[in-house]
Amino acid sequence: MTRFIFITGGVVSSLGKGLAAAALGALLQARGFTVRLRKLDPYLNVDPGTMSPYQHGEVYVTDDGAETDLDLGHYERFTGVTSRSSDSVSTGQIYSRIIARERRGDYLGATVQVIPHVTDAIKEFIRSDLVDEDFCICEIGGTVGDIESLPFLEAIRQLGNELGRSRSLFMHLTLLPYISSAGELKTKPTQHSVKELQSVGIQPDVLLCRSEYPIDKDARRKLALFCNLREDAVIQALDVDTIYAVPRAYHEEGMDAVVCRHFELETGAPDLTIWDRITDTVRHPDGEVTIGVVGKYTSLIDAYKSLAEALIHGGIANGVRVNVNWLDAEIFEQEGHLQQLEGVHGILVPGGFGERGTEGKIAAARFARERKVPYFGICLGMQMAVIEAARHLAGLEGAGSSEFGLPNPPIVGLMTEWTKENQVERRGADSDLGGTMRLGAYPAVLARGSKVHEIYGMGEIQERHRHRYEVNVNYKDELERVGLHFSGLSPDGELPEIVEVPGHPWFIGVQFHPELKSKPFAPHPLFTSFIRAAVEQSRLM
Template sequence: MTRFIFITGGVVSSLGKGLSSAALGALLQARGFKVRLRKLDPYLNVDPGTMSPYQHGEVYVTDDGAETDLDLGHYERFTGISSRRSDSVTTGRIYSDVLAKERRGDYLGATIQVIPHVTDAIKDWIKADVTDEDFVLCEIGGTVGDIESLPFLEAIRQFANEVGRERAMFVHLTLVPWIPAAGELKTKPTQHSVKELQSVGIQPDILLCRCDREIPADSRRKIAQFCNLRPSAVIQALDVDTIYAVPLAYHAEGYDREVCRHFGIEAREPELGRWQQVVDRIRSPEGEVTIAVVGKYTSLLDAYKSLAESLRHGGIANNVKVNLNWIHSEVFERDDAVQHLENVHGILVPGGFGERGSEGKIASARFARERKIPYFGICFGMQMAVIEAARHLAGISKAGSTEFGPCEEPVVGLMTEWVRGNTLEKRAAGGDLGGTMRLGAYDCNLAAGSQVAEIYGTPAISERHRHRYEVNINYKDRLEKVGLRFSGMSPDGVLPEIVEIPDHPWFIGVQFHPELKSRLFEPHPLFSSFIAAAVTQSRLV
């Protein structure tokens, strides 16, 4: 029997509903349960694929090619369970589906309304593709009180009534702020947030109270009394020094025990030894390295959330602290690269779109190649490394990318067709932008004897993609003659997936996004190897 837990948020945004959901999923897993995590977002975009990173942060891509919210990355990193297209939905997707049905006549002439048609569609999505999971955790995006969230709140209210409260529960995440002028924590914002939730017919079963210090017992009793809860259901969610300590902190506060109590479940105590080991490694590393991340969205680090966590996973694997030096790529268009990169132990150039900052990324790749500093180019970072090699090793001075406009030497060009399994997929240059990139997991064959084949320990891999442009295979022979090895190719041999420089300590560019498959307890091999190379570099500096 599958049970459903709905996680809502109040008072302010960015309290950490995604982390709270992921941590609870990990705790239930540690108790032996099978879990699934989902995100329901209230914005009208069909998905976040066309949204600016400054608007929404990272776009997380699943194996089956869905562009989703970055919280799904937290779910995967904490639980190790790969998300699917059915685990993410937006208001835009719901309305698109409802209107498509209306156009087909599926509603038999009925007047289409939010209730019941939209709420029914949301409920269908909540229970779709559920098999033998013990728990399905559904995070509701936005903040209670937002007009956009109302259809979702109404839908989960109905859903709980339909499946019975023995199969559903509501968790509400709020803020208990410290007011310095008054010298005390204030419970009123939480009270008002719960009142707002109750006004739409939802009584929370557990309150998670975010705070930066201990909530006194009398304050917790006051919250419980005014919010119609028993005191044990008021869980303080204190700030911690690493997100991977959150499951341990929640368990210490009794969060997972309260969930089991609500459902009347007698479950074993969670096995959290490996979580404690990871936290101990983070808090007491044997050394440290500095990695320069040369990107174009560095003013909003959520744009690189999975990347940052994957680098930390690589640090955990090597028992070192990874210090990240975020550098906007445009600075290299006015400053010498040596001013910013001379003392780093590794350089990573991540994905991105558009010409702005591209020359700075090319300069970073050249600096790493010439100075023998470990270099990791991801997606756009690989393309810029190939353009750099074409210009400065192969003598193709006008090498460029058609993403920036017409060019004489299109070393990187628009991809209009490719093979996915047994299917040929095609895209038009002037077509829609949403959902039209090469998205999701694709296979790649590794060259025997290559560095990446040694790192992966297998001749074939599958990695997640999100891009519209590819390195032009027509330049492969000219580039390989000057030392750039194409060590990973699509199975049909048409699309370059990985390049490396064999006589460099560690210089690898990949067309895919390995950060999307790194897990806390299974660090991605490329990130583990990159940080190991950075550790070696740190001993040479």
């Protein structure tokens, strides 16, 4: 019978609830339990798909095509459990479902209210689509005290009562600020945060306290006394040098032991060998390489969270540290700035939307192709590489994407029809922006003898997509005549999935997002191969 752990946050945002949930999931797995992780977001957007990366960070996409919060990426990277659309919900989705039910007459004329209708819908989501996992860890987005999160807090309060203590646990993540002039950590913000939580009927069973300095016994005793829990349930969460050290750090502080004690579970010590091996590789690399990421949102690295982690995973697979130069694509639209790419060992152009910076990305792709620097183009990065080849190899000077105007020829155009699970999906230029892209896992067939066939070691792959524009397959033959090889296509041969440049040390563009499936204990083969090529490049420089 599934046990539920609810993780809330207080004092300030961005403390790392998602990472805490993921690390706890990894610890419980290391003790032999099965886990499922879920995120409840209090914003009114139906999903983060139309939100600016500057507001929300990256959009994480599941195999079944849900656009979700980036924390689901943490969940997958730490546990290896594939997330589904049923693992992410927002206030917008909850209200959309309730309003649809009311319009159908499902409530039989009743007045629709937050309690019980909204809270019942939230509880229904939390308990849905489970297959008797040992634990379901539910992260509640936002900060305790925010008006937006109140329905979620009320729902988990009710669910905690319904399940009883034998099947529910409340963990609260807070901040202990250090006042340098006083020379001490302050517990008062945490006390007030717990008081706020208690005011809505929730007593935390575990306090996870983020801090830059160790929590002494007096502070721990004070927190336990005023927050009404056991002293050993006050867990310090100190900063670490790599996020992959978090499971070991939390275990040494007793987090998983406290959780098991709460549920009266007897288990042996967790096997953390894999995490120790990962952190040892990160801390003691055999060398290092520098990758230039030429993107649009480089001032906020969370916009490329999975990408940044996948590069680290590629480094782990090759035993090297990956240093990333985050470069704004717009600077390469000006004379003289391409020299910033001179010292990098690999160039990566990630996905994105909108015209800003696209000419800079095309310039970076040309630099990589002509200078024989390893190049990895992802989604828009692949499209820019194809446009670059069309302009400078095939002589199609007006080549471009219809996303940005009316190019001649439109090498990249709006997808209007594709097949998903034996059903035809259709979109138009006037379709809604939200949820209308080619989303989720789709197959691709790899050409025998190609670089990607060698990298994957198989003829057909499944990768996650998030795009509405696609390279026009009608230009395939013309571009292949000038040296661009279409080495991956959809099974029907209509949608280009992968391009590469034969004879180049490493030049690959993919329409999908391989970073979404990379894990520290199972690095994605494309990132492993790309970093290996960067290592070779570093030896030539």
